Amino acid sequence: MSQQTFSLPYQHPFTPEKKYKKSVAYFSMEFAVDQALKIYSGGLGFLAGSHMRSVYALKQNLIGIGMLWKHGYYDQGRKKDGSMQPEFREKMYSFLTDTNIRFQIPVMGKDVWVAAYYLAPDVFQSAPLFLLTTDTDGNDEATRAISYSLYDSDVSYKVAQCMILGIGGARLLEELGYEPQVYHLNEAHAVSAIFHLFKKYKKVAEVKKRVVFTTHTPEEAGNEKHEIHFLENLGFFSGLDLETVRKISGTKDNIFNHSLAALSLSRKANGVSKLHGEVSRQMWKAYPKIAAIDHITNAQNKTYWVDKQLEQARVEKDLAKIAARKKELKAVLFKTVADQCGKIFNPEVLTIVWARRFAAYKRPDMLAWDLERFGKLMSNVNQPVQVIWAGKPYPKDEGAINTFNHLFYLSHLFPNVAVLTGYELALSKLLKDGSDVWLNTPVVTREASGTSGMTAAMNASLNLSTFDGWICEFAKDGDNSFLLPVAQGENINKQDCDALMEKLETTVIPTYYSDQAKWQKMVLNSMNDVNVAFNSDRMAREYYEKLY
CATH class of the missing domain: 3.40.50.2000 (Glycogen Phosphorylase B;)
Structure with a gap:
């Protein structure tokens, strides 16, 4: 990793165009900005990568917050007979800057160290990106492994990854001394950030004022759900009591729906095509208190x-x-x-x-x-x-x-x-x-x-x-x-x-x-x-x- 100097409080590196001066932090589990930075799996990443390149071209006041996956998604190799073999190899990137920011958040009953690396906009002509990792000094092997592989198959690890992105991303902004006007959650992976913000601002209205949400999932079954006590034990709700969590997130029973929580605590939401907007409004119509769902059709750079x-x-x-x-x-x-x-x-x-x-x-x-x-x-x-x-x-x-x-x-x-x-x-x-x-x-x-x-x-x-x-x-x-x-x-x-x-x-x-x-x-x-x-x-x- 390159050791360029990195000064705090963080300033956005380019002067935004007047119509894009509102400051935005864009949270995404994956970004495909360049072949050389293997922190994506597929469409969600390709989309986020194209978005970040357009932010750069249009001079918008937006920064990306993502994860630095040690093994990426996986390398697709072949077995002896030529059939498919997933391979997991460590990736090294000398074009990332170590911000030297380190902080701890409670995950899985441990205080886990999170380190932040920075992709400067001029490297790949993208929005500035901050990438979080637990693969850092002070963590044991089990907690380092949280940021090894994108979409870990172990459910506890996958939720922990979402917590590093969400809670860790919100904490990073505090460490940077950077308070965005908008927190944009690209899919519900980072929804844990919302509970961190609620703890900070104490009012639903204050959280909603800041949060917007993009859903990419056109069917109810595809939206991630977990048992609420399981999430509480992992530290997902930043120490909020479950009664409060249920009340603010639209959860009626013990099954916590990540997308429903994001919709309940955002001021605006969008689907990613005209058809998907219609499907989403239909899908969530039983919940009258959620954010209005518009559509913004995906595109590529x-x-x-x-x-x-x-x-x-x-x-x-x-x-x-x-x-x-x-x-x-x-x-x-x-x-x-x-x-x-x-x-x-x-x-x-x-x-x-x-x-x-x-x-x-x-x-x-x-x-x-x-x-x-x-x-x-x-x-x-x-x-x-x-x-x-x-x-x-x-x-x-x-x-x-x-x-x-x-x-x-x-x-x-x-x-x-x-x-x-x-x-x-x-x-x-x-x-x-x-x-x-x-x-x-x-x-x-x-x-x-x-x-x-x-x-x-x-x-x-x-x-x-x-x-x-x-x-x-x-x-x-x-x-x-x-x-x-x-x-x-x-x-x-x-x-x-x-x-x-x-x-x-x-x-x-x-x-x-x-x-x-x-x-x-x-x-x-x-x-x-x-x-x-x-x-x-x-x-x-x-x-x-x-x-x-």
């Missing part, structure tokens, strides 16, 4: 993600130049395919990519559910297709890991199918650049927003998707993307799978090979339509206008 030559060609409306550059980018991606899989892909061939976090509701393997039709698709020599899968399952999610491995073993049967490991920012960028079709298959209403298709569209890839999340605000079937009809009634999996194969066989593949003029026009439409509305500068502005 164009400056970071877009290929400069593709963007130049888009501005010039030069379809031939877009197509030529796309083939160059495909060739770059295919070097990684050859390196990892020993397969030579052809830039002239239609290339379909499915890449994101592996989770059951995202249905990563839908393309191969009907093996007979998939086999026909992959063996068509007149209109050939190449398919690439990539993504990280949660390291303890056996179902998702099995799906990943099933696809890997299946890929042995086809020279034009590849399954890649190491899906992080760098590989994600290669895949967006090198895909013709970005495949997105979540169960409808299960994906709050989903953002991978945005950066694919920025880089001249067409979305082929179920009608969910951000896609509902972007996609026009046959004009800028390919849409599957919304499945109704029984067996939606079969309906969606049949619709996907039908769309590929009758529309997507024939258009690519028999009507390049239409394909290129759709690509340009897609690039233009994603350009402003789904660039995170718009999102970062809306957070100031609508939420802060």
Whole structure:
């Protein structure tokens, strides 16, 4: 770690634009600001990273508060037979500054030391970031391990991680002598900060005045809940008595719902797409005393993600130049395919990519559910297709890991199918650049927003998707993307799978090979339509206008 001097009280390093001068502390469990800083797992991190880059570009008065994960999420390696192996390795970052701030908070019945490191804005052109760790002198091995791995599988450790982010983040601001006007909780991980603030300000109104909340979870079951005495024993409520906790957090019984507490103690909240806003309002309507839930649709940072030559060609409306550059980018991606899989892909061939976090509701393997039709698709020599899968399952999610491995073993049967490991920012960028079709298959209403298709569209890839999340605000079937009809009634999996194969066989593949003029026009439409509305500068502005 670099030992640059760090002075207190902390001053925001750049002079904010007048309309963004309100001071904000943005709490997030993960940030993906650069490939080199491995403190993220997937979409939540990609989103927060893009947001922090737009804060920098727009000169907003916002600082990020996150965690310094010693092992990151995990490194995705391979076993002897090539199937997936989660690996946990220590990460070192010489570009972080040790603030020399150390303080203790009670966690799991021990006084745990927390250390804070600083990512200066000029390192990766992001908002200033403060990253907390318990891997510091004075802690035993058990408490050091709290900040080893993002989303620890042990429930006590996972809650302890949330406490370091929440209570630790609130305490850090006090140590910095920095009192933000707004505490923004990106998802409910840092909700323990609210009880620390209540202890400090003594009134719900004073807490609400300062707190806003973004929910990313479109279903009730996905919102984290724990037994209230279990949380109390860990120190989650900063010593408040349970009667007070229940009263201020909307908890009626002994089950504490983290999102409900965040909604009960915020002045404003938001979902992350128009559809998700509606779903969230519906989901929480039984609780009349919670914050009003608006929506601010997720977006990605164009400056970071877009290929400069593709963007130049888009501005010039030069379809031939877009197509030529796309083939160059495909060739770059295919070097990684050859390196990892020993397969030579052809830039002239239609290339379909499915890449994101592996989770059951995202249905990563839908393309191969009907093996007979998939086999026909992959063996068509007149209109050939190449398919690439990539993504990280949660390291303890056996179902998702099995799906990943099933696809890997299946890929042995086809020279034009590849399954890649190491899906992080760098590989994600290669895949967006090198895909013709970005495949997105979540169960409808299960994906709050989903953002991978945005950066694919920025880089001249067409979305082929179920009608969910951000896609509902972007996609026009046959004009800028390919849409599957919304499945109704029984067996939606079969309906969606049949619709996907039908769309590929009758529309997507024939258009690519028999009507390049239409394909290129759709690509340009897609690039233009994603350009402003789904660039995170718009999102970062809306957070100031609508939420802060």
